[in-house]
Amino acid sequence: MQAKAKQWLLVLPALALLAAVLLVPLGRSLKLSVAGGSLEHYKSLFTDGVTLTVLARTAATAAVVTLIAVLLGYPYAYLMTRVEPRLRGLLMVIVLVPFWTSVMARNFAWVIILQRGGPVNSFFRLFGWDLVLYQSVAGVAIAMSQVLLPFMVLPLFSALSGIDRRLLLAARGLGSHPVRAFWKVYWPLSRGGVVAGLILVFTLSLGFYVTPALVGAPQQSLVAQLLGQRTTQLLDFEGAGALGMLVLVVTLALVAWANRLGGTISAIGLVAAAPAKGARS
Structure with a gap:
């Protein structure tokens, strides 16, 4: 018992830091959102005519980014599971490049790429189409996809690396078509990694701020921009707290659903992809 008690002492500094930088601000936001014991700020989220539009736009953008x-x-x-170790290391480095790049530099690069006269606009002009993706929801989705792609690739690679490819060979040997063998054998075994990646990318997309603020238009803001506007410009801390709590509840519900289906998200943000229930049965 004393040994177990000493082990728990090791996590006390981490728990204290978590409480200080996360739980205390969340508790203050919750207190502000229900100031005076009223739920008016929560009711206004569904009646002000703006919040629901922004939430719907944010959810749609997050869904497109996840797809x-x-x-x-x-x-x-x-592909990473099929190549030799040296090439696999190179592919891993390419995946991790967004983590090593400055957030501002990366987003300003997307501004240059997507603006009028940029590479994308110049390419489509060759076909007579003056397409400008800068300050559009489509441009924001493309930029966010590049940033969040590693959060999909890493859990998928973890899941696919654990699949025995001899199962596919056995299915082919029994006369199964390659597509059917993939769908019946390979896909169920990889579904845990897919679910974990989907939920991780979707939940991160819900709270993106810098990329939509720089690449998108103010008229097409997402929920993080709305939160920033309410706190820094309107000084509506109560309404911002209610909106933040709503987004938090949605995020926690999605994470719980992911864990139920087989994707376990660790405390440091990585994903250990467990087999889906359908694959275990």
Whole structure:
């Protein structure tokens, strides 16, 4: 018992730091959102005509970013499991480049790429289409997808690396078509990593601020920009607290759903992809 008590003492500094930088501000936000014991600030989120629009735009953008991430990340993670170790290391470095790049430099690079006269606009002009993605929801989704792609690739690579490819060979040997073998054998075993990556990218997309603020337009703001506006310009801390609590509840619900389906998100933000229930049964 004394040994276990000493082990718990090791986590006390981390718990104290967590309480100081996370739980205390969250508790203050909750207290402000229900000032005077009233839920008016929560009711106004659904009646002011602006918040629901911003929330819907944020959810739609997060869904598009998540879809792009899984469509690009799954083949990339699969390729990483098939190549030799040296090339796999190079592919891993490419995935991690966004983590090593300054946030401001990365977003200003996207501003240059997407603005009028930039590479994207110049390319589409060759076909007679004057397309400008700067200050648009589409441009924001593209920039966010590049930033969040590693959060899809890493859990997928973890899940796909643990799949025994001899199972696919066995399915092929029994006469199964390659597509059917993938769908019936490989996909169920990788579903835990897919779910973990989907929830991780989606929840991170809900709280993105810098990329939408620099690449997007103020008229098409997302929920993080609305929170910033309410706190820094309108000084509506009570309404901002209510909106923050709502986003937090949605995020926690999504994480709980992910854990239920098989993706376990660790405390440091990485993902240990467990097999999905359907694959274990």
